[in-house]
Amino acid sequence: QVQLQESGPGLVKPSETLSLTCTVSGGFISSYYWSWIRQPPGKGLEWIGYFYYSESTKYNPSLKSRVTISVDTSKNQFSLKLSSVTAADTAVYYCARGGSSTWYRGRFDYWGQGTLVTVSS
Amino acid sequence: DIQMTQSPSSLSASVGDRVTITCQASQDISNYLNWYQQKPGKAPNLLIYDASTLETGVPSTFSGSGSGTDFTFTIASLQPEDVATYYCQHYDYPFTFGPGTKVDI
Numbered sequence: 001q002v003q004l005q006e007s008g009p010g011l012v013k014p015s016e017t018l019s020l021t022c023t024v025s026g027g028f029i030s031s032y033y034w035s036w037i038r039q040p041p042g043k044g045l046e047w048i049g050y051f052y053y054s055e056s057t058k059y060n061p062s063l064k065s066r067v068t069i070s071v072d073t074s075k076n077q078f079s080l081k082l083s084s085v086t087a088a089d090t091a092v093y094y095c096a097r098g099g100s101s102t103w104y105r106g107r108f109d110y111w112g113q114g115t116l117v118t119v120s121s
Numbered sequence: 122d123i124q125m126t127q128s129p130s131s132l133s134a135s136v137g138d139r140v141t142i143t144c145q146a147s148q149d150i151s152n153y154l155n156w157y158q159q160k161p162g163k164a165p166n167l168l169i170y171d172a173s174t175l176e177t178g179v180p181s182t183f184s185g186s187g188s189g190t191d192f193t194f195t196i197a198s199l200q201p202e203d204v205a206t207y208y209c210q211h212y213d214y215p216f217t218f219g220p221g222t223k224v225d226i
Contacts, residue, residue, distance in 0.1 A: 044208065045218040046218070047216040047218070058214065060215050061122070105212075106155070106210070106212035108155075108165070109167050
């Protein structure tokens with residue numbers, strides 16, 4: 001059974017960089033697309049970006065200038081960095097697994113439980 | 122970018138009712154559509170992909186249809202455990218989600 005677990009600080013100051021890690025168990029990180037998705041409190045879902053082992057990364061155009069996703073295959077983890085954060089970046093951040101093919105890269109079948117990150121001084 | 126809309130934004134129905142949610146894309150997306158269920162405080166759960174294919178383990182009380190720009194999600198007989206927000210999602214880049222439909226009893 002594939003499991004994903006987000007970890008990282010729950011509070012980030014404005015203008016600083018948000019950093020989160022997703023640890024994957026029960027599956028190989030090199031075989032699928034791995035995404036970050038966020039949800040501001042009481043609002044809808046926004047895809048942030050993905051990593052795929054043989055394709056590298058792709059980001060939401062609205063966040064592209066501030067986002068970096070990287071992977072550590074030795075630890076079966078992938079990470080998110082979001083720079084220059086503001087209060088608008090306050091959200092529950094989820095990591096999720098996409099498909100193993102380009103066709104289904106946006107079909108998110110496994111999700112972490114989510115972690116709330118608040119941007120505040 | 123393709124925009125996704127859903128209607129209604131919320132609904133209240135009785136146990137046993139048939140519930141229908143619609144999702145509309147701003148341009149033709151073929152059948153590149155997923156439906157998710159999100160219960161309060163939980164991560165979304167994939168119910169349907171390719172507009173009408175039930176994910177493994179999902180009860181057949183849920184169904185989806187449509188192609189092009191207009192899609193429908195149906196709960197055949199609403200149960201208390203179906204209280205949730207339902208999202209459609211275009212599963213091609215940049216993977217845009219609809220705004221959600223909150224279903225209550």
